[in-house]
Amino acid sequence: MKRMLFVALLMQVLAAHAQNVVKVADLGIVPDAPFYVGIEKGYFKEAGLDVQLEKFASAVTAMAPLSTGDIQVVAGGVSPGLFNAFTRGLPIKIVAPFGRDSATNSVDAIMVRPDLKSTVKTLADLKGRKIAVVAASSAPVYMLALALEPEGLTLKDVEIVPIPYPEMGTALTNKAVDAAISIEPFVTQYEARGVAWLLKRAGDIPRLANPGWQVAVVLYNEDWAQKNPRVASDFMVAYIKGAREFVSAINGGPNRAEMIDLLTRNTRLKDRAIYDKMHWGYIDPNGVILKDSLQNQIDWYAQQGMISRRIDVDSIVDERYVKFALDKLGAAR
Numbered sequence: 001m002k003r004m005l006f007v008a009l010l011m012q013v014l015a016a017h018a019q020n021v022v023k024v025a026d027l028g029i030v031p032d033a034p035f036y037v038g039i040e041k042g043y044f045k046e047a048g049l050d051v052q053l054e055k056f057a058s059a060v061t062a063m064a065p066l067s068t069g070d071i072q073v074v075a076g077g078v079s080p081g082l083f084n085a086f087t088r089g090l091p092i093k094i095v096a097p098f099g100r101d102s103a104t105n106s107v108d109a110i111m112v113r114p115d116l117k118s119t120v121k122t123l124a125d126l127k128g129r130k131i132a133v134v135a136a137s138s139a140p141v142y143m144l145a146l147a148l149e150p151e152g153l154t155l156k157d158v159e160i161v162p163i164p165y166p167e168m169g170t171a172l173t174n175k176a177v178d179a180a181i182s183i184e185p186f187v188t189q190y191e192a193r194g195v196a197w198l199l200k201r202a203g204d205i206p207r208l209a210n211p212g213w214q215v216a217v218v219l220y221n222e223d224w225a226q227k228n229p230r231v232a233s234d235f236m237v238a239y240i241k242g243a244r245e246f247v248s249a250i251n252g253g254p255n256r257a258e259m260i261d262l263l264t265r266n267t268r269l270k271d272r273a274i275y276d277k278m279h280w281g282y283i284d285p286n287g288v289i290l291k292d293s294l295q296n297q298i299d300w301y302a303q304q305g306m307i308s309r310r311i312d313v314d315s316i317v318d319e320r321y322v323k324f325a326l327d328k329l330g331a332a333r
Contacts, residue, residue, distance in 0.1 A: 034242030106203030
């Protein structure tokens, strides 16, 4: 009888612990900082959460396990693929901001081959040029369209060449393309090595600059969040705390050196010197999701036929967890 009681109690303990386990996609990139901060500083542990990082090459590869509930949290880029996932009714929700490009902090940029510096002086000079983008149906294509628009150009005036980010430098060096829409840290690295020069950042493009372009978001598995509202809410508190420390470091706060140490330990970017030259990306310290930016992207992708149908941004965003976190933490200045 005692043995049966012990087993029953043990099962209850294990079940309770399982509810507190949160598996998060770890992409090894700089904006993942809030997750690393939350783990290393014990913010998740203080909330009774056992946060486990699962390595993924990209957010795209993490979407399938997110939709099945094998992992609970993914932070990654906004793209036609993400919006198509919503149109298919996958049980996921946007719950918090991740990366944002703005006039002062922009990780996405248009780079040009060095031998074309005297020829390509403005965005208008991209007409007829070959431009590398990570995929033919992707956020950089949206960025390029908005960049060309004030010059009276459209995507039909350029030749888009799909090339993965790590291979763009080689394509520029070999003159296979004339320009590329790249991301940090490649932008800074290419400039330092003379592979390419910076024509425009996303933050220099009027329609993306103010209040900004929501380029990435935090996603929850919706079924998990609804079954574990306390865990999902407490997770957000720790995430926002980590995001605030990240933003402080971006702005030259006293924790900047500590943050660079954390990032070199946990991300793929190990060169400390690059951190003081590159843009890091921005995460709103109050968890503000630029819903107008998301809706603009949805509408544009729908017009281009990149997503199967237009969706209302309010149907895919759930701000309850951020509101819970702000009630507990107060607003950041």
